[in-house]
Amino acid sequence: MAPTIVIVGYTAYQSILHECRSSLTLADLSAGVSGLTSALLLSKSIKGCDLTIVAKHMPGDYDIEYASPWAGANFEPMSSREGSRWERRTWPELKRLTEEVPEAGIHFQKSRVYRRNKDMEVEGQLGLFALDPWFKDLFDDYRELNKDELLPGTDSGCGFTSVCINTAIYLPWLLGQCRKAGVIFKRGVLGNIREAKTLSHTGRPADIIINTTGLGARKLGGVEDAALAPIRAQIVLVRNELPTMLSVSGTEDEPADLIYTMQRAAGGGTILGGTYDMNNWESAPDPNIALRIMRRVVEARPDIANGKGVAGLDVIRHGVGLRPYRHGGVRIEDEKLDESTWIVHNYGHAGWGYQGSYGCAERVVELVDKIRAQVKSKL
């Protein structure tokens, strides 16, 4: 018998699919990038399992409880060398999709990362602004920028070719790949993770529940993970084009303010960012923050608005999303719910849910394989 799996939340969906052709019943709780990616990999890995995705929000929705549609989304490594598995393992697949699968809505884009010496005490050791980053070996064309390529007020920088994902295309594409692999999608709001056991479309109890509920895991009964916290991200989406992505290590404005841009593939507009505001749950865009975001971008790159300043920007939408941050890092682990049911958690990806999506979903598959090996006779 193949196992029955239910995925709660879109992100876990890809993991569940992997398990689906082997009499395993999986429930995936979530339709974010983590659930969908998990489900897709599961569907490829496990033949014959029944995979159901149950989620409150699905691709096409825009809601403060659903981070994935708001993301830029690009691949700008944020991890330390030691913690780089998720991003390292994701890059080759995003690169392959960009080269070979145009309908996924991803394109290559030159990235320029600028460092200010005054930010380096905090930013200079780890992540995107590291002075000696682990990812210089990941990108074929990584190089340090020359002094004459720097933005005013910055001291050093690096450049490489990365990708930008149009999430409005990519999330429905992932959903379509899952449907093609036999995954069944259902709307549902769970008060307790235990409810997922009864939500498989087969009518049989789920053997494994994939929990990819993002920030929702903070209040989901049976999980209630107090280590989760929102990092508020306000953005402006404009019709103007800026073919080079840019990120700067700091600004002269408020401590939570950032400066970054990325142009989405296939006419998706350009995202202007942003903020990184820990523990702020506010869902409404703040007009003062929006003005600061736009002003910083036109000052750094006047060409985006043909030199006309903020007035030269053509706004499609103002937006706010909450990055699902987890103190202590992402939670990817298995847990026994009762004698016949297991949970595999995959949540807490903060600002790197896309760029770590395939690496994390791969780990979900490993954990499902481990559970199946332990209870071979049943699954």
Ligand code: FAD
């Ligand atoms: P979510 O997308 O939040 O999905 C959670 C799912 O679980 C939803 O389907 C929800 O309905 C469901 N759910 C939750 N609770 C329940 C419940 N009780 N019952 C049923 N369903 C439930 N990442 C990058 O890699 N690159 C970027 O450039 C980038 N830019 C970003 C820019 C912004 C403005 C923001 C906000 C985020 C950005 N991120 C980026 C981060 C990225 O968006 C997140 O890490 C990622 O989307 C998290 O996905 P997720 O699937 O785990 O959670």
